[in-house]
Structure formats: structure tokens, C-alpha cells
Amino acid sequence: MRNKRMVLVTMKRQVLLFLPVLCLSYVLGQVSYSIPEEMVKGSVVGSIAHDLGLDLKRLKSGKARVYTGGSVEYIGLNKERGVLLVHERIDREALCGETTPCALHFQLILENPMELFRVTVEITDINDNTPNFTNTEKRFEISESAVIGSKFILEKAVDSDIGRNGLQQYTLTPTDHFVLKLENQADGSKKVEMVLQKPLDREKQEFMSLNVLKSASQPLLALNLYWRKPSMLTLVLMVSKATRLNQQTTSH
Secondary structure (H helix, E strand, O other): OOOOOEOOOOOOHHHHHHHHHHOHHHEEEEEEEEEEOOOOOOOEEEOHHHHHOOOHHHHHHOOOEEEOOOOOOOEEEEOOOOEEEEOOOOOHHHHHOOOOOOEEEEEEEEOOOEEEEEEEEEEEOOOOOOOEOOOOEEEEEEEOOOOOOOEEEEOOOEOOOOHHHOOOOEEEEOOOOEEEEEEEOOOOOEEEEEEEOOOOOOOOOOEEEEEEEEOOOOEEEEEEEEEEEOOEEEEEEEEOOHHHHHHOOOOO
16 A cells, blocks of 8 residues: 555645545555653654655655644654654643543645655553542541441542552551551442551550551551540541651641
8 A cells, every 4th residue: 555645736735634534545554652651842752754664855855744633733743853753741641531542643744745644652651640639637536435347438549640550559557556448449449448456545545646658658648646535536637748747746
């Protein structure tokens, strides 16, 4: 199909905008690339001239250009080098959300004679988002007489990253009185419960400070537990950044 060409004697420039739609049957080839999101502007995506078997002189004489159909031109063409370059910052989450795979689709167009090539650039996810909690604070009141096995549902953290870069698990530290129980949900998320595994005794311990961490041991949530009533333990969950975990404050 490489030797099949479409020659147009006369054509107004604006008509060229419709060629990707009207002349799909004349697409001469296609090429695919895969790059991580957040690449620096000017980064090389691929040597498209080499991959499509095009001469650099042909790119110049054919006024080669990228056609995106009106969407943002994230990928640009350097005709002198015959390469595709990152033209705009690409945020996979902003571009595709949770949809996977995430890809950009556009065409490379040349004139005299007219040639069209389909180009697909898959955008892979990097771990560039920190899991976070929607609410800044949540309070529980736990009786000193609470039985072993009592469960307290914690808010799920939200992570915009997907797959292996997404939030995989939670860890509670220390685990003297409570452990975390995770339960997979139908939507792929995890239900997080804190389970009492050792009786609470105000006389032995008036204050507890716990941390909920993700699998990479990055602090997510600081839990401050203190006695407010004679036999009731108030559990306060406060969203904290890693730099603030050593500066926890509580009011009795």
C-alpha cells in the first residue's frame, strides 16, 4: 500500500482540513509510540521519518504537519530532524481520567502528492499524584469497654494514579490496639476498617498517636486518640502531610 498515492492537481488550503475524514481509505501507513506523562517540552517522542520510511527532504517539500482535528497539539513535528517532539505538557489524569489505555491520535499530512499517516501515542502513567483524603478530620468516640473486634470504618484515600502506581494498600502503625482490615470493593477500591484487637485502658495509656500509611510507607493520615470523657476515647483523624507528622498537636 506504500506505492499507492493520491495526486491532487488543485486544492484550496482549507479543504485539506477535511481530508483526514474524507480520505481514510488513502492512509498510507501508521505508527505507534509510547511515552510517560509529564515529559519535558521538547522531549523526543520518536523518529517518525525513519519509522515511516520518509526522507527529510520529502518532509520539507511536502510541507509535513501534524493534524489533530482541532484538539490541543500535545505532539509537534520537527521537519529538520524528522522527529516528533512533546509540544505541550501532558497530564494523563487530566487527559483521560481513569480510562486506560490513554492515547493521543492524530495524523501526519504531506502535500504534492498528498499522503496521510496515522499516529498513535500512548501516554503511560507515572506515580505523580499523592493519595489524599477528602475530609480533613473525622471523629470517633470509642468506649473503654469496647469489645475486641469492634470495627471503625475509615475514609478511603483518593489516588488519581492508576494500576501499580495507584494506592495499593494501607498500613497502620503502631498496631498495639488496632489493626487495619482491607476489603476489595466492586469498583476496584478498598474498604478500610480499623479493628480493635486489644482492650483500651485509660489508666495505662491516656493518649495514642497512630499513622495510616500507604504501601510505599508514605504517611497519609495522622490519628490522635485521647480521653475526653471518663470512659470514652475520642479518635480524631487528621489529614497530615509527611512534614507535619512530627508536629502533631492535640487539645485535651
